[in-house]
Amino acid sequence: MICIIALIVFGILGIFSVKYRIIAKEAFNCVFKKITLRKCDTGLDIRLKSQISGSFLKFSPRLGRIAYKYFEVFSWIFLILTLVTLYFMGLGLYNYAVYGNCNGPQGGFCIYDPLGTTKPVNTTTEGSICAIPGHSIGAVLTAPKNITITDGAYIGNPQAGVVIIEYGCYSCHYTKLAEPTVKRLIKKYGDNILYIYKDFPLRGTHETAEPATEAAHCALDQGRYWEYREYLFANQQRQFDEDLKGYAKDLGLNDTQFSECLNSGKYKSLVEQTYSEGIALGITVTPTFFINNQSLVGAKDYSEFKKIINKELGISWWEFWK
Template sequence: MLCIVAFAVVLVLSAVSAKYRKLLGRAWGCVWRKATFRPCDSSFRDDVKSSLLAPLAVRAPGLVRPASIAIEVVAWLMVISFVVSLYIVGRSGLNLYVYGTCDKQDGQSCSLAAEMCSIDTGPIGFWESIGQGDVLGAFGNEFASLGETIAAVPSRLRAWDATEFAAADASYLGGFTEGRPVALEILDPGCRFCAQLFRNMVESGFDRTHNVTYLVYPISSDGTPRFANSPLVATYLTAIRAFDAAEGAPLGGDWFVLEKLFTEENADGLEWQVWMNNASAADAEAQLQAWLAEAGYDDSAVARIAELTTSDAVAATLSHTRDVVENDVQTRAIPSLVTDGRLHSGLVDVATLRDAG
C-alpha cells in the first residue's frame, strides 16, 4: 500500500516540479505490479521508507520498527479512504444523472436537487444500518441500491413520452387542444414546489403551448403521508376526474381545486396550500366540497363525488398511479415533469419552461 500512496504523492509533485518525474515511472511500475498481484519493487518501497524513517533512526533508533508499522497502517487507511471516496463520488454522480438527486433516500440533502420534495423509497441508508448493527444488511442494501441505479440508466436515455404515463381519464389544464404536445406533471398537492411549478407554467405561458396533465402522488414514508391531507385531496381529484368522465361534460373541477391550492389565499391571507396541510380532515373535506360548488357542481354532483372518494375504482386508480410513479417513471423528486422527450426532476424554472414552449 505504501507504493500506491507514494505514487499519488509523486504524481502531484511531478506536476509542479520536474525533479520528481524520474520517480514517477518507478512509482507507477510498483503500483502496476500491485494491481497485477505481483510483489512491489522492493528497492522503491525501501527507498520511500528509508526517506521517511532516516531522521527517526538518528534520533531514536528504537522507534524505527513501530514507526515502520505505523507507516504501513496509515498507507492502508489512506488507500481505503481514497477508494471509498471515489466510490461515493461515482455513486452520487450516477444518482444525480439517473434520478436528479445525489441521495436516493433523501433527495433534498443534495444541493443540486434542493427545489423538490423528495420521495423516501427503498431500504434504510448505509450508515443507519451500521448504527443498528446490521453490517451485512448495510452492504447488501448499498450494492442492491447501486444495482438498481445502474439498471435505471437505460431508461434515462430514452425519449420520454408523456402520453405513455398519463391517466386513462386524464384531464388537461384549460382543456385539450389538438396539435399541442402533452406534458405530464407528477405532483403532491401539499408540496410547495408543485405549487411553484404551477405558477411557473402560467407565468411562462407553458400551459398555452402544451396540453398539461398530471398524476397525483401523495408522498408517504412507512404509510405516513408527508402532508397530512394530501391523500384526501388526491382521492377528490381522482374522484372528480372519474365523475367528469362518466358525465361526459367535465367542468374541470380537479384543475379548479389545484388552482385554488397552488395560487390563492383564504380570507385571512394564508395560502390555501398551507392551510390545507394543517387543517383537520373534516375541515379539509368541507373546503374541497365548497370549491366544487364554486366550480359549478350542484349538491347532487358534490355528493356523488364524495361517495366516489371511498370507491374501489378510485382506490385502484391511485394504486395504479403509485405503481407508475415508482416503477415506470422511477422518479425520486416531486414535482417531476415529462415533456418534450425529457424527464425533469424537481422544480423547473420559468426560463426553461418558456424555452420548451
C-alpha cells in the first residue's frame, strides 16, 4: 500500500524535483508489479517502512514497534486519506473552474484564490437578495422584450449581442454587493455587451429607496449619474433628502437644480413606471439580472455571469480561463 501512496506523493513532488522523480519511478514499478501479481522487488516498500518506523523508534520504542507492526494498517489509512484528499482537491479545482471558488456556489475561503480576486461577491442566491415584503425568489421571470434605452443609465454598445439588464435598488445591500461584479463585467467585455440599469426601489423594505432612485435620475440630468450611483452605494445608511442633496453638492453638481429636481418629484412617475414593468416581469427581489433571455437572481459570483456571457458570445472553452 505504501507504494501507492509513494507514487501519488512523489509523483506530485517529482513534477518539481528530479530526486523525487526517481522515487516515483520506483514506486510506479512497485505498484505495476503488484497489480500484475508479482513481487515488488525494488525494495522501496521495505525502505519506507524501515525509515518511518526507525524515525518513530527514536522517540519511543513503543511507538516504533507500533509503527512497524501495524505499518500495513497505517498505510491503508493513509491511502484512503490520500484518495479522499485527492478527491476533494479535484472537486475544488472543478468548482474553481466552474464557479470561480473552490467551495462551489456556496463560496467561502478558497485556497486557490486566497485574495478572493475572482470572487467579489461571496454570496449565494438564498440570502443574497433584498425582497418586497412577503416575497422571496420563486416567481417565474419573463425576460424583457423590445428593449429601448429611455434614459442614460446604461453603458456599452447598443448594438452588442449581449444585453445585461439589472433591476436594482440603491438602498439594497445586495445590489451594492453585486456592484463590483457589474464593474468587472463592463471592464472585461467592453463593447461586446450593453449594460442597462433599471429602477426597482424596494419601498416597503427601504424607506429611502424611492428618493435615492429619483436622486440618481437628477444626477443623470447633469450627466453625473455613474459618480452619483457610486456615492449612493457607498452611503446606503444615509440616503435621506438632505443626504442626497449633500452628495450632489460634494460631487460639484448644480445643487439648486438638483434640489429642484428632487423636491419636484420630477422622476416619480418614471420610477413608478419602471417598477411596474419589473413587477410585470415577475421581479420581486433585487438584484435581478437578465442576460439576454436568461435570468440571474441575487448577488452571484462573477464566474456565473461570465459563463452565460461567454456562451452567448460563443467564446470557446479555452478562452474561458482568460
